[in-house]
Structure formats: structure tokens, C-alpha cells
Amino acid sequence: MALTSITIIGGGACGISAFIELFLQLRIADRHRDVQITILEQNPEVGKGLAFGTREPGHILNTQADLMGIHFTEPAHFSEWLIAHEQRVGEEVVDNQGQNEAFTTRRLYGTYLKEQFEYYFELAKTEGMQANVMHATALQVSRSEGKFEIGISENKTLQTDFVILAPGTPVANNYLELEGNPHYFSSPWPSEPILEKIPQEADVAVLGSSLSAIDALMTLVDNEYSGKIRCYALDGLMPRVQPEKQVMVHLKYLTIANLHEIQRTQLRNPTVKEMFRLFIKDAEENEGTAIDWKAAARADKSAQELLDEDIRIAKNGGDVLINIPYSLRYDSSQMWKWLDADEKLKFKKWLGRYWAINRHCMPLYNAERIAELFHQGRLEVVKDLEDVTYDSSRGAFIMQFEKGKQATEQYLINATGPAAQVKAMQSELMQNLHESGVIEADPVGGIKVNTETMQVISGGHVDPHLYAVGHITNGVLLDVNAVWFNVKMIGNLCRHLTAQIIGQAS
Known part of the structure; x- marks a missing residue:
């Protein structure tokens, strides 16, 4: 029987998380010997990618360790790894609030990723799965005789049954x-x-x-x-600045239940204005007073004054503008899904920058x-x-x-940050995929995917064998710059892909 082939384009955090979870699910189903997985990675090392391949000690994770686990449903795995490898960690934990809540260097996290990949890659081969790494650049994906044909560097091609697009964070082509x-x-x-x-x-x-x-x-x-x-x-x-001890805020107004009530009673999705009004009510109730929202726009102070003030606030536990977005981290992606495309664009125009600086602090x-x-x-x-x-x-x-x-x-x-729109991505692969119609740009950013299965959508049709994860899905999903969120989506992807393979093999 011919092996079912899967190619993962990208060997960074998303790519290796997908490989590990696929292997585990297929091994547990005893179908791992029916599958061949190839990882296409252009860099010499698999696992680190652009962000986590840095050697600089000042490049620090912006998320605490207990949310950075690379394994599906195990967000605390990285903090547990830190404790288990305490003698090796040393000064790489730079903002230590106790190992579980530490902020570490990104180069240390890259070491963790590389070790996790190498362990499960060898285990997969020991258990009888055909797994390999090709150090090459993917340039195009097209259909050929019922399979995908991937054009790679040096004029070579690779045929495969399934493709997972995990190319990492795209550099912008704005200059x-x-x-x-x-x-x-x-x-x-x-x-x-x-x-x-x-x-x-x-x-x-x-x-x-x-x-x-x-x-x-x-x-x-x-x-x-x-x-x-x-x-x-x-x-x-x-x-803004991460508080020394992040505070979870009790939310009474901006909740999944209240937004669903709008859907249930008015037969439509909520609007950005409605969400922001609920945010204001929660913020002012938690603050115990009215908030000067004009001052919150931060337009009248210098960057130096604002930073000095933010450091003081962080040392005192943060404020509601930081702590509410943090408290929403598990619900915000669902709230984002419930916004229509035009409302998502309004959010980005009106509130996107303020959300970013308060939700993703230094x-x-x-x-x-x-x-x-x-x-x-x-x-x-x-x-x-x-x-x-x-x-x-x-x-x-x-x-x-x-x-x-x-x-x-x-x-x-x-240092303007990663490209949101496909047309702004400095990636020959993404531009070729878009021009050939294999992917379709989402008006808000990134590409269109089914947010439950992570299958790519183009021309109104779901491609059953093509998946995507990570920053390239930044329009339909919200937290694609967060490892814990991408790992969650990868878990959904792997469950769906494994079910397809088991269905084909039965």
C-alpha cells in the first residue's frame, strides 16, 4: 500500500508543533507506518525559525513561560522544562517571577524547540514512521495528477498528498x-x-x-x-510594559455570553462599537471611576514620559487597559470570529494599535x-x-x-513588523500561491482558512488537503503571533488531518 505523504512547509515553531502532534495522533491510532512526513525548512536548523533563531540576549519572549509550551493542551510544558533544566538555564531567565511565570530569552526558547523536535523526530523514526527533513526553499504549490507538486529551490520538485503551510512570520516588502x-x-x-x-x-x-x-x-x-x-x-x-505580576480582571460586560445574546436576540453579529462600549463599562467598573479616554489615547505625551509612567504602572500591577486584554486572551479569538469582515477592518482602523500596545507589552x-x-x-x-x-x-x-x-x-x-496583507509579504512562495489562486487573500489580512479545521479556502471552496497555520492566517484569526494560540489551532488541524488519513486508510 502506498504511503500517505504529508509535507510541512516551514520548520519553525508552528511546523515542528504540527509534526509532533501529527506523529503522536497517528502513533496512538497505529497508523504512523502508513504515513510519510517531510519538513521543508530553508534554514540549517529545524525548530528555531527567524524569531527564535536569534543569538541576542536582549531578544526576550513577550509571553510568560507557562503559556509557551509547544505541545497541544500543555501550555505549561516550557515552564516545566525550565524547572527540569534549571542548571542549564542560568541567566537566560531574565525576568524571573518564579520559574512558571518567567520571561526568558528567545534563544533559550529556540533551544527548547530544537530539543523537542529532535526528540520526537528520532522517536517517530524509531517507531517506524518515515520522517525526513529537506533543507530547501518552497517556491510554489500546484496540483498534479491528484497530488500536490511543490516547486523547491534548485529547480527540484516534490510530490505530496497533503500540505501544511507553516512558513512563519513574513517579512514586509514595504521598502x-x-x-x-x-x-x-x-x-x-x-x-x-x-x-x-x-x-x-x-x-x-x-x-x-x-x-x-x-x-x-x-x-x-x-x-x-x-x-x-x-x-x-x-x-x-x-x-506598554508587562506588569511584574499580571492581574486577572473579572469581566461582567465584555463576555462571550453577552455577545452571544446579541446574536440570539438580534440575529446578527456584534459590532466594534458595541464591544468597545462593553469594554468601557468593564474598565470603569474595575477602575472604580470614570476614565479619561482622551488621555488614554496617549497622543499628548512624549515616548519617554509614557515609558517612565508605564514602568511605574507595571511595578504596581498594571492598569485595566493592560489587564483586561490579558484577561480576555482565551476569549478574544472567539470574539474576533464573531465580527463581520467590515467590522474587523473598523477595529483595525480605530482600535488596532491601542489593542496591540496594551495586549502585547514589552x-x-x-x-x-x-x-x-x-x-x-x-x-x-x-x-x-x-x-x-x-x-x-x-x-x-x-x-x-x-x-x-x-x-x-x-x-x-x-523594524515595522511582519506583513499583514498577502501583497505586502516578501515571500516568493506566498506571492506565487496567491497569483495562481491556490490561496485567497482575506480583506482583513493573511489568507482565508476554515477557522475550525485550518483548511485553506480559495474561490469559495475548501481545499481538503491543504492546511495553513500561523501568521499567514492573521485576518480570520486574532492571536496568530502567540505560540499558545497557534499550538491550539495546530491541535485542531492535526485532529482533522488524522481523521482524514484514518478514513482513507480504512
């Missing part, structure tokens, strides 16, 4: 005209090109002020750069280091960025901001 400039860096990762090409005493410009920009700042700080750093961004808002350890840069006069955040060009005659990047102001910069790091 393609600057590519090739030796003083321009299209991403903060990997850090090696930055460290090799930017002199330590040079002034550096960073595009963006979000978590990606924080990584760029930490790369420079960790490697003793002495020049000034300017972050240029649209709104100039930095992520660790206190890094916040205090960034505050020190401000106090030393070495860091500035410039808002209202309008355009970036390169003037070859001056050998400098021209930064235009705040309605006509200009500045020149010699070195520029693009």
Missing part, C-alpha cells in the same frame, strides 16, 4: 526600493548583518516603534553601540533598559513618518515626517 543598499537592513533578524556592517559609534535609524523595534534596540544595546538611535513611526507609540527588563537610553539622551522616537527615500548624491536616507520636516540618516533598520 523594496531600498533593498540592496548596504546601509539598509530589511529586518532586525537575523542580527548578524547589522552587527557586521554598522560601526559601533554610528547613529542608527529604526523604522517603527513596536516590538520589532524593541528587538532592534536591544541588538544595539547588547552589543555596546554608543551612537544615537532614532525610531521613526507613524504614531510613535511604543508597546517585558519590564527591556523597558528599563530602553528608559535608560532615553535618560542618556541616546534615544528619540519621531512620529508622523511620511516617507523614506535614499539620496545617492548625499549618501543618506531622507526621512520625511511631521508635515514637511526632514532628517538624514546613514544607517536604517526596518
